[in-house]
Amino acid sequence: MRTSWADSVENAASGSSDNVGTGGGLAPTKPTYIPPHLRNRPPILESPAPSFSGPPSSGPPSGNDRGGGYAGPAGGSRWAGGSKPDFGRQGYNTGGRGSSGWGNRGGWDRGRDREVNPFGNDDIDDDAERAFSEQENSGINFDAYEDIPVETSGNNVPPPVNTFAEIDLGDALNLNIRRCKYVKPTPVQRYTIPISLAGRDLMACAQTGSGKTAAFCFPIISGIMTGNFAQRPRGTRTVYPLALILSPTRELSCQIHEEAKKFAYQTGVKVVVVYGGAPINQQLRELERGVDILVATPGRLVDMLERAKVSLQMIRYLALDEADRMLDMGFEPQIRKIVEQMDMPRRGERQTMLFSATFPKEIQRLASDFLSNYIFLTVGRVGSSTDLIVQRVEYVQESDKRSHLMDLLHAQKANGVQAKQALTLVFVETKKGADSLEHWLYNNGFPATTIHGDRTQQEREQALRSFKSGNTPILVATDVAARGLDIPHVSHVVNFDLPNDIDDYVHRIGRTGRAGKTGLATAFFNDNNTSLAKPLADLMQESNQDVPAWLTRYASRVSYGGGKNRRSGGGRFGGRDYRRDNSFNRGGGGTDYYGGNSSSGGYGNYGGGYGPGVTSAWD
Numbered sequence: 003m004r005t006s007w008a009d010s011v012e013n014a015a016s017g018s019s020d021n022v023g024t025g026g027g028l029a030p031t032k033p034t035y036i037p038p039h040l041r042n043r044p045p046i047l048e049s050p051a052p053s054f055s056g057p058p059s060s061g062p063p064s065g066n067d068r069g070g071g072y073a074g075p076a077g078g079s080r081w082a083g084g085s086k087p088d089f090g091r092q093g094y095n096t097g098g099r100g101s102s103g104w105g106n107r108g109g110w111d112r113g114r115d116r117e118v119n120p121f122g123n124d125d126i127d128d129d130a131e132r133a134f135s136e137q138e139n140s141g142i143n144f145d146a147y148e149d150i151p152v153e154t155s156g157n158n159v160p161p162p163v164n165t166f167a168e169i170d171l172g173d174a175l176n177l178n179i180r181r182c183k184y185v186k187p188t189p190v191q192r193y194t195i196p197i198s199l200a201g202r203d204l205m206a207c208a209q210t211g212s213g214k215t216a217a218f219c220f221p222i223i224s225g226i227m228t229g230n231f232a233q234r235p236r237g238t239r240t241v242y243p244l245a246l247i248l249s250p251t252r253e254l255s256c257q258i259h260e261e262a263k264k265f266a267y268q269t270g271v272k273v274v275v276v277y278g279g280a281p282i283n284q285q286l287r288e289l290e291r292g293v294d295i296l297v298a299t300p301g302r303l304v305d306m307l308e309r310a311k312v313s314l315q316m317i318r319y320l321a322l323d324e325a326d327r328m329l330d331m332g333f334e335p336q337i338r339k340i341v342e343q344m345d346m347p348r349r350g351e352r353q354t355m356l357f358s359a360t361f362p363k364e365i366q367r368l369a370s371d372f373l374s375n376y377i378f379l380t381v382g383r384v385g386s387s388t389d390l391i392v393q394r395v396e397y398v399q400e401s402d403k404r405s406h407l408m409d410l411l412h413a414q415k416a417n418g419v420q421a422k423q424a425l426t427l428v429f430v431e432t433k434k435g436a437d438s439l440e441h442w443l444y445n446n447g448f449p450a451t452t453i454h455g456d457r458t459q460q461e462r463e464q465a466l467r468s469f470k471s472g473n474t475p476i477l478v479a480t481d482v483a484a485r486g487l488d489i490p491h492v493s494h495v496v497n498f499d500l501p502n503d504i505d506d507y508v509h510r511i512g513r514t515g516r517a518g519k520t521g522l523a524t525a526f527f528n529d530n531n532t533s534l535a536k537p538l539a540d541l542m543q544e545s546n547q548d549v550p551a552w553l554t555r556y557a558s559r560v561s562y563g564g565g566k567n568r569r570s571g572g573g574r575f576g577g578r579d580y581r582r583d584n585s586f587n588r589g590g591g592g593t594d595y596y597g598g599n600s601s602s603g604g605y606g607n608y609g610g611g612y613g614p615g616v617t618s619a620w621d
């Protein structure tokens with residue numbers, strides 16, 4: 003069934019001429035506009051749409067975080083750790099099942115430290131969080147992943163598990179898994195955890211929102227709990243973490259840190275985060291109190307390495323989250339410096355795990371420099387990252403975008419019941435564009451905030467908190483928010499400006515439809531996006547979406563080999579082990595499938611120029 007506005011044009015015009023609109027005979031003309039949510043479809047929003055604090059005519063709402071309406075504390079306090087005493091804890095010295103104990107993790111008098119209970123903090127977001135979780139009825143719908151196809155390649159791939167109980171992760175970690183209310187492992191966890199516990203290197207490609215963070219955290223924490231590591235040097239101000247987790251943005255690093263702290267609670271494993279834009283001295287002080295797992299953004303880590311505040315010589319585990327992003331040209335030099343040019347043990351002497359929802363072949367090629375005899379894992383059918391997400395694409399001229407967005411927001415509001423929990427994430431191309439759209443939304447009665455690279459870290463964190471709490475239920479963002487952020491209750495992602503790269507589109511829409519939930523993604527397409535027409539139409543088709551006929555026409559007519567769509571023709575969820583390409587000399591890579599549904603033919607060829615496409619919005 004066709005649902006988009008542009009499709010209704012197509013229907014109206016069917017049988018007549020293609021010569022409508024301004025798109026060189028492709029773009030539709032505009033009929034009476036019916037907002038998508040009011041069309042003949044059952045409501046697909048899982049949470050109700052937002053109710054705003056005042057009608058558009060009643061003047062600016064108080065929810066805008068720049069307007070003083072947001073009463074939360076300065077961002078950062080949450081992530082710096084609180085001081086609430088935890089009377090129920092057993093204390094650090096009892097954590098962990100390994101015999102190595104704290105004495106083996108030099109430099110930190112853990113007896114002096116109090117571990118804040120990450121499951122019961124009194125952070126200001128608690129009320130909002132509680133309000134949200136009370137709305138949850140039955141927890142997470144992992145049945146949505148039941149039939150997910152999985153493919154592995156590499157030598158001697160360990161078999162997957164079906165339950166957490168089948169793996170010996172240790173009592174303390176198992177207790178935390180229960181505290182997190184994880185009843186069973188997600189598909190990526192079922193495969194990844196045994197592979198990692200077997201000490202194998204891994205390149206894992208799994209759909210957005212499918213639990214990759216836990217997939218790399220559990221084996222690392224468990225490994226540190228049980229491992230016998232050489233004594234770390236004492237009496238020096240340099241710290242020697244055992245594990246390093248790198249991610250491309252500050253917010254994602256903070257999020258991983260928060261998650262890892264929960265998993266590591268009372269295990270005796272200490273997790274610390276360092277990232278740019280926040281005072282380095284505070285982070286150094288935190289490091290000096292001891293660190294086993296260091297979560298970091300590359301820039302801040304390089305700074306600390308150069309100042310000899312951190313040494314990587316004891317690293318046993320290296321995880322790169324959003325690994326394809328970390329190895330594209332924006333980050334690759336820093337990553338190479340960290341991994342290859344400092345004092346980190348070489349591949350084969352450490353365990354390396356790379357994770358993403360997208361893995362272009364040329365990035366796989368680069369990544370293989372860091373890996374030794376690795377297993378490649380793809381979880382999910384091609385395009386399946388988006389099965390849980392209803393995707394719509396609307397033809398919208400540049401000049402109509404704002405009013406079109408307004409229509410969507412009004413329709414969402416009209417359909418909402420207890421709307422506060424429905425959050426809308428709007429992606430735009432530029433930082434300036436983000437500010438300007440936020441301002442316009444604010445003036446039109448929609449509480450919005452922004453996140454982009456020109457805002458201070460404090461503002462970024464505050465914006466995120468304000469959005470998460472529902473205080474400002476619209477977040478206007480650049481690509482800095484495209485990857486990894488796990489924000490519950492994002493029910494609508496709007497690509498106000500489409501990205502140039504289909505993989506970026508996959509990550510952006512993946513901010514909704516997470517952990518088995520459903521979501522909605524709407525894209526505004528016009529003649530500026532012609533290079534995306536083919537990969538977008540292919541992606542939508544592969545994930546069983548309604549592809550507007552006009553988009554199919556664009557896709558068939560537009561030559562998209564050039565332009566900025568660097569992975570043209572290959573935009574898909576996931577990827578295929580590049581070692582299996584005919585053109586690649588396998589060197590013993592071999593194949594070894596578990597329940598493999600190879601979905602052949604669907605995989606894209608990511609070859610071709612990996613030209614400049616890095617937006618300045620990133621860290």
Ligand SMILES: Nc1ncnc2c1ncn2[C@@H]1O[C@H](COP(=O)(O)OP(=O)(O)OP(=O)(O)O)[C@@H](O)[C@H]1O
Nearest residue numbers: 184186187188210211212213214215359486488517
């Ligand atoms: N086994 C599990 N049971 C229930 N919930 C889980 C489980 N594993 C992870 N989750 C939840 O699923 C959500 C998504 O997880 P996560 O953020 O790790 O996804 P991701 O695969 O890293 O996504 P992205 O590709 O966008 O970075 C989180 O809220 C997490 O707490």
